[in-house]
Amino acid sequence: MNHSFNWGRFWLISIPFIWLLVFFLLPFIIVVKMSLSDMANAMPPYVPTLDLTQGWSSLMEYLKQLDFENYSFLMDDELYVLSYLSSLKIALISTFLTLLVGYPLAYGMAKMPEKWRPILLMMVILPFWTSFLIRVYSWIGILKGDGLLNSTLMALGLINEPLVIMNTTTAVYIGIVYSYLPFLVLPLYATLEKIDHSLLEAAADLGASPMKAFWQITFPMSLPGVVAGAFLVFIPAMGEFVIPDLLGGSETLMIGKTLWEEFFGNRDWPLASAVAVALLLLLVIPILFFQRMQEKQQEANS
Amino acid sequence: MNPTRFNWFNATSLALGFGFLYLPILILIIFSFNDSKLVTVWGGFSTRWYVALFQDEAFMEAAWVTLRVALVSATFAAILGTMAAMVLIRAKRFPGRMLFSGMIYSPLVMPEVITGLSLLLLFVAIGLDRGYWTITLAHTTFAMCYVAVVVSSRLLSFDMSLEEAALDLGSTRLNTFFQVTLPIILPAIIAGWLLAFTLSLDDLVIASFTSGPGSTTLPMKIYSQVRLGVNPQINALSTILITLVAIGVVITSLLGKRQAEKEGKQ
Amino acid sequence: MADTPTSEPRKVFAPWLDPNQKPLVRFENVTKKYGDYTAVDNLTIDIFEREFFALLGPSGCGKTTLLRMLAGFEQPTSGRILMNGEDISKIPPNKRPINMMFQSYALFPHMTVAQNIGFGLKQEGKSKAEIDKRVDEMLKLVQLEPFAKRKPHQLSGGQRQRVALARSLAKSPKLLLLDEPLGALDKKLREKTQFELMSLQENLGLTFMIVTHDQEEAMTVSSRIAVMDKGIMVQVDTPAEIYEAPNSRYVADFIGDVNFMEVEVLRHEGAQIIVKSATLNEFKLETDSDLKDGEKVWLAIRPEKFIVSKEKPSDDQNMVQGKVWDIAYSGDTSTYHVRLEDGTTLKAQMANRRRVRNRDITWEDPVWVAWSYRAAVPLRN
Numbered sequence: 001m002n003h004s005f006n007w008g009r010f011w012l013i014s015i016p017f018i019w020l021l022v023f024f025l026l027p028f029i030i031v032v033k034m035s036l037s038d039m040a041n042a043m044p045p046y047v048p049t050l051d052l053t054q055g056w057s058s059l060m061e062y063l064k065q066l067d068f069e070n071y072s073f074l075m076d077d078e079l080y081v082l083s084y085l086s087s088l089k090i091a092l093i094s095t096f097l098t099l100l101v102g103y104p105l106a107y108g109m110a111k112m113p114e115k116w117r118p119i120l121l122m123m124v125i126l127p128f129w130t131s132f133l134i135r136v137y138s139w140i141g142i143l144k145g146d147g148l149l150n151s152t153l154m155a156l157g158l159i160n161e162p163l164v165i166m167n168t169t170t171a172v173y174i175g176i177v178y179s180y181l182p183f184l185v186l187p188l189y190a191t192l193e194k195i196d197h198s199l200l201e202a203a204a205d206l207g208a209s210p211m212k213a214f215w216q217i218t219f220p221m222s223l224p225g226v227v228a229g230a231f232l233v234f235i236p237a238m239g240e241f242v243i244p245d246l247l248g249g250s251e252t253l254m255i256g257k258t259l260w261e262e263f264f265g266n267r268d269w270p271l272a273s274a275v276a277v278a279l280l281l282l283l284v285i286p287i288l289f290f291q292r293m294q295e296k297q298q299e300a301n302s
Numbered sequence: 303m304n305p306t307r308f309n310w311f312n313a314t315s316l317a318l319g320f321g322f323l324y325l326p327i328l329i330l331i332i333f334s335f336n337d338s339k340l341v342t343v344w345g346g347f348s349t350r351w352y353v354a355l356f357q358d359e360a361f362m363e364a365a366w367v368t369l370r371v372a373l374v375s376a377t378f379a380a381i382l383g384t385m386a387a388m389v390l391i392r393a394k395r396f397p398g399r400m401l402f403s404g405m406i407y408s409p410l411v412m413p414e415v416i417t418g419l420s421l422l423l424l425f426v427a428i429g430l431d432r433g434y435w436t437i438t439l440a441h442t443t444f445a446m447c448y449v450a451v452v453v454s455s456r457l458l459s460f461d462m463s464l465e466e467a468a469l470d471l472g473s474t475r476l477n478t479f480f481q482v483t484l485p486i487i488l489p490a491i492i493a494g495w496l497l498a499f500t501l502s503l504d505d506l507v508i509a510s511f512t513s514g515p516g517s518t519t520l521p522m523k524i525y526s527q528v529r530l531g532v533n534p535q536i537n538a539l540s541t542i543l544i545t546l547v548a549i550g551v552v553i554t555s556l557l558g559k560r561q562a563e564k565e566g567k568q
Numbered sequence: 569m570a571d572t573p574t575s576e577p578r579k580v581f582a583p584w585l586d587p588n589q590k591p592l593v594r595f596e597n598v599t600k601k602y603g604d605y606t607a608v609d610n611l612t613i614d615i616f617e618r619e620f621f622a623l624l625g626p627s628g629c630g631k632t633t634l635l636r637m638l639a640g641f642e643q644p645t646s647g648r649i650l651m652n653g654e655d656i657s658k659i660p661p662n663k664r665p666i667n668m669m670f671q672s673y674a675l676f677p678h679m680t681v682a683q684n685i686g687f688g689l690k691q692e693g694k695s696k697a698e699i700d701k702r703v704d705e706m707l708k709l710v711q712l713e714p715f716a717k718r719k720p721h722q723l724s725g726g727q728r729q730r731v732a733l734a735r736s737l738a739k740s741p742k743l744l745l746l747d748e749p750l751g752a753l754d755k756k757l758r759e760k761t762q763f764e765l766m767s768l769q770e771n772l773g774l775t776f777m778i779v780t781h782d783q784e785e786a787m788t789v790s791s792r793i794a795v796m797d798k799g800i801m802v803q804v805d806t807p808a809e810i811y812e813a814p815n816s817r818y819v820a821d822f823i824g825d826v827n828f829m830e831v832e833v834l835r836h837e838g839a840q841i842i843v844k845s846a847t848l849n850e851f852k853l854e855t856d857s858d859l860k861d862g863e864k865v866w867l868a869i870r871p872e873k874f875i876v877s878k879e880k881p882s883d884d885q886n887m888v889q890g891k892v893w894d895i896a897y898s899g900d901t902s903t904y905h906v907r908l909e910d911g912t913t914l915k916a917q918m919a920n921r922r923r924v925r926n927r928d929i930t931w932e933d934p935v936w937v938a939w940s941y942r943a944a945v946p947l948r949n
Contacts (some may be wrong), residue, residue, distance in 0.1 A: 239413020
């Protein structure tokens with residue numbers, strides 16, 4: 001074996017590593033530090049600021065000024081607790097709704113003749129490449145009071161008064177299901193498509209009706225895809241900003257929106273940072289869980 | 303799974319599913335040619351919103367900024383992401399490997415508001431003026447993780463004996479990478495580049511945090527208009543963007559198909 | 569044959585020869601088409617209870633389609649499939665008293681061995697105690713008791729094969745279909761499993777129908793073999809008949825090794841027929857098939873029917889002269905490739921009774937190749 005130092009390997013690892021340390025990890029440390037600072041009417045709009053030219057004593061002074069005030073504020077003010085809970089609720093319900101829409105779609109795709117499947121797959125991927133913002137925007141024209149949905153339903157005589165969907169949580173559900181549907185369908189389709197057809201034949205051969213075969217074979221075998229897809233919807237939905245901002249109303253509380261308003265509206269950077277840290281803590285469990293699953297999947301594949 | 307005979311349940315779920323996915327986009331496109339300013343009333347065919355769009359200097363300016371950011375950040379992301387993928391798949395042991403892979407996978411699931419906020423605070427802390435370059439740096443960082451995932455999945459199925467054969471025939475490691483490994487994983491790198499490019503074009507939240515005066519991106523411009531309600535000019539812009547993306551996706555998938563056929567023949 | 573009073577001669581199992589026997593399964597003019605492609609062509613065949621029936625043929629000959637129609641996964645385009653006289657074409661696979669062992673085994677990866685074996689019983693709504701009891705029996709039968717709680721991916725290939733077998737037998741089907749059941753096993757294990765399958769079939773008194781492309785396997789296990797080609801059954805007969813009396817060049821060629829020689833029938837001389845090869849001598853032939861003078865036929869001769877010698881053999885048999893071109897040594901036997909005067913080559917197989925280094929025939933040796941009058945089977949094309 002060659003024991004001389006491998007410079008190529010060193011640089012290969014160091015360059016992306018250092019990049020991520022500087023632009024991913026370091027910013028987080030700053031966010032945590034910021035969440036312990038206080039808001040100020042200055043530029044930058046927070047105190048304390050660290051001035052290392054003043055030496056050791058100033059650092060100690062600086063550390064003394066950091067506190068958990070923002071966090072206790074988060075706990076005390078109903079708005080934040082409610083928006084966490086509401087984010088959780090909205091993310092859970094919309095994940096479930098996405099599953100209801102996405103499972104039959106992925107299943108139908110996997111059951112189509114093989115030559116059709118790449119085209120169907122492309123049709124699922126296509127919206128995913130299209131601007132997220134535009135896709136959310138496209139619902140405004142449909143859902144608003146004098147929008148297409150209401151005018152169609154009224155023209156058909158199904159309703160007399162326009163339905164109020166726009167600027168409600170219902171619109172947010174629709175927006176999330178619509179925007180994240182491909183994220184759920186893709187992994188789910190991949191697992192469903194891999195299920196060996198002879199397993200279903202074997203089940204039928206052993207006396208299982210198509211329904212029983214679905215619940216005993218197809219569904220349990222598709223669970224990894226269901227879980228992966230559900231996480232890919234749930235995690236980003238938790239921190240979603242654009243959808244509640246454009247489609248939701250004032251009663252739609254979501255933590256991503258709260259953070260945005262705290263930062264851009266109130267210019268309270270420390271409090272926004274505290275919200276971010278709290279959101280992250282909330283997401284850490286599902287994210288870690290998801291990563292473990294991904295790694296397991298990779299090991300299984302390799 | 304094998305196809306079964308025609309089945310009403312499957313046909314219905316496909317029709318409903320794809321109808322749901324495509325109907326809003328279709329409506330958007332149709333109403334971009336609407337002469338009337340109202341979304342619900344068809345006022346006849348017209349291309350006037352397209353004309354208005356191209357005459358709107360603020361839009362064109364924003365489009366130019368977005369394009370520059372996307373091109374540069376996608377290229378950086380492709381290089382850094384490929385390196386990161388090599389590290390993930392090939393370097394099994396080095397100090398901080400757990401941290402490294404954690405940092406690769408985390409941005410994929412990180413709420414954008416957090417990524418945006420944290421990068422902004424970094425740029426403020428190190429005294430970097432916000433503008434074109436800060437957006438580019440931010441986009442490079444989160445896009446490189448996507449590239450890393452795409453390329454590493456290709457590297458996983460890479461036949462190591464090809465590299466061993468090249469080394470056995472006397473090629474240096476660097477030479478082997480450029481002459482054997484790179485050509486084989488290139489389609490994945492290109493796919494990663496395209497993904498990075500689209501993500502950058504698409505991003506509103508991170509750009510909003512990291513941009514400064516004079517560097518408004520297209521999504522930011524769209525967002526500020528859309529907040530005020532439906533706007534036929536945005537419909538026209540959306541139609542153009544959707545068409546471009548559709549053409550891009552069709553071309554890449556055709557290229558991918560040809561590539562797959564080539565590999566299938568070997 | 570002298571009968572001794574103490575032992576009756578063992579009755580030969582041949583229900584297909586008995587006109588009073590009712591078949592378990594009858595294919596009646598069954599045709600299966602996929603678009604323009606005819607997979608099974610107007611096929612009629614009876615299969616009887618307790619048979620071990622083998623469908624043999626190259627891939628694409630329609631044998632798997634036949635099996636899948638019986639299991640209910642494919643519908644015949646025309647014709648009927650009867651079981652105990654009843655048309656089962658309309659019955660879905662999950663209601664048929666037929667079970668199948670899949671080529672890929674199709675073991676449910678998310679279930680344990682015991683759950684796999686009990687799957688069919690669970691569908692019938694049997695109680696847990698009943699299922700457990702039957703699963704234990706089946707585990708014992710295939711000697712997998714210690715593996716009940718394992719998942720399929722924790723088993724070896726041979727163990728998986730036995731789980732698949734146990735699962736398909738758990739419901740005591742009237743008919744068990746086996747689709748290339750041993751295809752994934754190595755040669756040694758295959759041979760062992762073939763005998764296990766045979767004794768299982770005999771002891772449980774079941775009817776087995778096996779699809780295979782391996783002619784040796786078909787010969788070993790089955791009571792009757794159907795040799796298939798392009799959707800039709802070319803010959804249906806016992807293994808011995810198929811081997812010794814093939815009815816066509818296709819069957820002769822498909823089963824084992826064979827030499828072909830084109831000859832013209834010259835004349836009948838009592839029980840013997842005199843034939844003449846265009847490029848070689850006249851030969852004598854004793855056969856049951858009735859050949860007409862002047863007819864052109866193919867003689868099929870198995871390599872092991874030849875005797876190769878350096879000395880001229882006795883006169884009461886056919887013989888030709890040639891030169892040893894090549895010798896393929898395979899342990900128990902050697903195959904001699906003998907180049908004849910007309911440039912054709914014969915393959916002759918001889919048992920290696922002596923140590924090879926002592927053998928007296930070697931390359932380039934001039935030799936005689938002899939065969940008895942009954943050894944050659946005449947085949948019309």
